Amino acid sequence: MPDEAFNMAQHHKDADMSPSSTAAIEVRDAVKRYGTFTALKRISLTIEDNEFFTLLGPSGCGKTTLLRMIAGFEDVTEGAIHLFGDPIADLPPHQRPVNTVFQNYALFPHMTILENVAFGLEMRGKSKSEARSKAGEMLELVQLSEFAKRKPSQLSGGQQQRVALARALAPQPKVLLLDEPLSALDLKLRKAMQLELKHLQRETGITFIFVTHDQEEALTMSDRIAVMSAGEMQQLGSPTDIYERPRNMFVADFIGETNLLEVSVDAIAGGRATCHLGGGHELTCNEVEGIGVGAKVHLSIRPERLFMSEEPAEGESLKGRIKENIFVGTDISTIVELAEGPDFIVRTSNSDRGNKRIFEPGTEMFVNMELGAGRLLID
Amino acid sequence: MAAGAASGGSATTDTYASARNLLLLPSWVILGIFVLAPVIMMLIYSFLTKEFRGGVIWQFSLAAYDQFFFDRGLFGDEPAKIEWTYINIFWRSTWQAGAATILSLLIGFPTAYFIATREESVRPIWVFLITIPYWVNLLIRTVSMKFLLRDEGPLNDFLMSTGLIDSPIHIINTNFAVQLGLFYSYLPFMVLPIYAAVERYNFSMSEAAADLYASKWVTLRRIVLPAIKPGVIAGCILVFVPSLGSFLAPDLLGGAKNFMIGSLIEEQFKGNAGNWPFGAAASMVLLSMVLIILMIFARQQSKADKAEG
Known part of the structure; x- marks a missing residue:
């Protein structure tokens, strides 16, 4: 076997076989x-x-x-x-x-x-x-x-x-x-x-x-x-x-909903890449082969991997303000505006309403994600 | 409220019904004048007595039909025998028209299929090319056909110059010349309905058949032909019926031996030698024949439709 x-x-490598x-x-x-x-x-x-x-x-x-x-x-x-x-x-x-x-x-x-x-x-x-x-x-x-x-x-x-x-x-x-x-x-x-x-x-x-x-x-x-x-x-x-x-x-955009952010890679260490996305905001994600320091690439973060809180949570946290809540049945899509940075879409399960993860528009709060939830993309 | 709405609705329906009858009136008038009236006239004439210089005497008579079907000897006093002369002419006509129809189908079907499978933008050009010769009068076309086919004509010249034949093929004044003339006269009536049917045909059905292990020939026979059958039948009727009553092609290309119904009828109304009631009777026999053939087709079609649900 x-x-x-x-x-x-x-065989996959050698087409003549x-x-x-x-x-x-x-x-x-x-x-x-x-x-x-x-x-x-x-x-x-x-x-x-x-x-x-x-x-x-x-x-x-x-x-x-x-x-x-x-x-x-x-x-x-x-x-x-x-x-x-x-x-x-x-x-x-x-x-x-x-x-x-x-x-x-x-x-x-x-x-x-x-x-x-x-x-x-x-x-x-x-x-x-x-x-x-x-x-x-x-x-x-x-x-x-x-x-x-x-x-x-x-x-x-x-x-x-x-x-x-x-x-x-x-x-x-x-x-x-x-x-x-x-x-x-x-x-x-x-x-x-x-x-x-x-x-x-x-x-x-x-x-x-x-x-x-x-x-x-x-x-x-x-x-x-x-x-x-x-x-x-x-x-x-x-x-x-x-x-x-x-x-x-293409794949990130075509499959499912995602946040596509323009970032530049600042440093790579221990399998992690640190990127900044304008407005002084920084994010750390997993290193991807073929993307080195200084590269200007896109970062994909699925909306359901993000969550909101009043205080910064463990992992990655970005300060922002709620722009709009959109009810889509099972979920609620929230558009969050970062100070001098890009907008994010955050998807919260409707059952999380009680957990105080939904905020009124205009509220200042933090958008959080696990370390490595974002993914760097080859263009 | 509801009742008022309902009565208002039926009033509208009535308005439409009377408007529809009014709008249909011109069609009824045209059909009456150009279809019904001539046929009724012919039917009446066929039961009248002939006037020797053409025309009719208004007196009921079965003489025309009697002359058509029965032979009572030179002076009309012998016991009636079946008169085969006219029945034979009818039989020959049917046979000639049938052969012309088959010839048209053999050439017309591939032509129509070819056009319908070209790119959509060039199809009208092909259809246009097919119809161009028919802008010329039928008589002129048939006469030119005669010139093309005669022993010293271009066709024989060409065949002899290629060395394929040593002496001219005798085509003119044969059955084949008549079939060729009829085929040429009515070819577009075969091509156009088949073209329309093939164009509507969904070629992914051919792909499905090939996908299910059917060869090209089987696909044509079991999938394509049943789907475009109505177009083929329409084409055959449109060629067969006018061929049956045609007189130009048999007269000009067939000579005296290859007399067809059309010529027989034409002669009865020409000059002083004619016999109007007899011509009318022959026309009625022809009309009945065509109607019977069409009814058989229509019945089969409706049977097939019923089976298809």
């Missing part, structure tokens, strides 16, 4: 150009078997292009894609053992629900009766058995979505690709489907590659997330990694 892990680690056969999908130096426009700029990533992997980014970042390249709908300008060790970049889509759940579902309108689900099985050479009985089982799995004889147009959006899912899962693909499948559903249904999808992935053990622009959705569902922007991968890691330790400005 350690050998295998070593080989895999080696034969691809590991345990990885579900291996994308190596993939480039996609449309004429002079480069949609994907040399992306490399490895997606493990049984993983719920998410490609996250704003529209136009190349995430859907990458997914369509894996499905076979877009050809690869440069680079290679391997599926469990086999090169697939030159195969037409109908020869790739991967299936897709499309954003608009793309159900066949002239076929019944059952015929839709059975289609892929029939194409794989199953007899009509065999395909139908297997399709019936799939419909049971997504709780749509009673709709088997209906046409897609007679189903609601959420039901159509589940048919699309059943249709893509029926031929038992090695990898399931999902292209923003929940974006057309309303919030409540979307939340329910998020959980359902995650359970389905666990039950089937099929590798899911999920494309979304919704960061909350990505954090909720994924084992690992690749954050993409402008055709480049910004960061790859677990949801906690990406939320707690964003690598750069």
Whole structure:
């Protein structure tokens, strides 16, 4: 086992080595150009078997292009894609053992629900009766058995979505690709489907590659997330990694809410960096590789890592004045103005009202955080 | 209060209803004058007695239909036998129009598919190019076709100069020449409805089919064709129906041997030799045939729609 892990680690460094056969999908130096426009700029990533992997980014970042390249709908300008060790970049889509759940579902309108689900099985050479009985089982799995004889147009959006899912899962693909499948559903249904999808992935053990622009959705569902922007991968890691330790400005800003402060690094000692943020205010945070003394960079502090008090608390404290309280249901967002410094957003749980952590606008108080709650970002 | 609002609502509905009838009046008038009246006139004429110099005598008679279907010998005193002459002309016409329709479909479908899959900005240019020849009068186009196809024409000259053939292919005055002429006359009526259907087609369904292991051919047969079927049927009807009654192409390209219904009817109303009731009767037979074909299509379509729910 350690050998295998070593080989895999080696493999990531050495692109010439034969691809590991345990990885579900291996994308190596993939480039996609449309004429002079480069949609994907040399992306490399490895997606493990049984993983719920998410490609996250704003529209136009190349995430859907990458997914369509894996499905076979877009050809690869440069680079290679391997599926469990086999090169697939030159195969037409109908020869790739991967299936897709499309954003608009793309159900066949002239076929019944059952015929839709059975289609892929029939194409794989199953007899009509065999395909139908297997399709019936799939419909049971997504709780749509009673709709088997209906046409897609007679189903609601959420039901159509589940048919699309059943249709893509029926031929038992090695990898399931999902292209923003929940974006057309309303919030409540979307939340329910998020959980359902995650359970389905666990039950089937099929590798899911999920494309979304919704960061909350990505954090909720994924084992690992690749954050993409402008055709480049910004960061790859677990949801906690990406939320707690964003690598750069883009990731910190795109994932969740954050305070982004312009700072300059004054001193680095013992793994801690001391920065000042104008107006004589100072903060200490963890050192980040590649950011040295004198660097002018950004510091990200999540609003929920801050708390307010009348007296300075242990750790880091900054003196400020309350500008505004905004009620957002579970939380209260407070905008705090530092004397001659930047504004902060502080998020306080609604249940903390009684703990005297909410102040009236105009009150002078302190904004506090644990040592190292802030994170320096490479631009 | 509630009752007042309700009665006010129904009053508005009534106002709209009377306004709608009034607004529809011009359409009814136009349909009446240009569709209903001519057909009724033809129906009446077909049951009248012929006047020898053209025209009719206002006296009820079944002679026209009798002449169409039955042969009673030269003097009309023999026992009635089925008259095959006109039925054969009808049969040949149907066959010719069918062949022209298939030819149009074979050429028109890929053309329409090609145009509909170009970039959106250039599609109107392609459609425009397709329609340009049809700005020229049909007669002129058919005559030029005759020049192109004749034994000493450019087509044979070209084929002989390439060495593909030694002597001219005889095309003019054959069935094929008529089919070619009909095909050329009505091609846009095939291309345009299919184009409209393919343009509306959601190509992510083709991607879904490919994703589910269907080859290109299977995708075309099982996904694309069922989706654009209404456009194909409309195109076929729009080519078949006018082809069936056409007389220019058969007259100019087919010669005397390849007589079609259109020519038969045309002759009955031309000059002094005509027979108006007989022409009207032949028209009514043609009209009934077309109506039956359309009804079969419509029934199948509504059956398919019902199945689709």
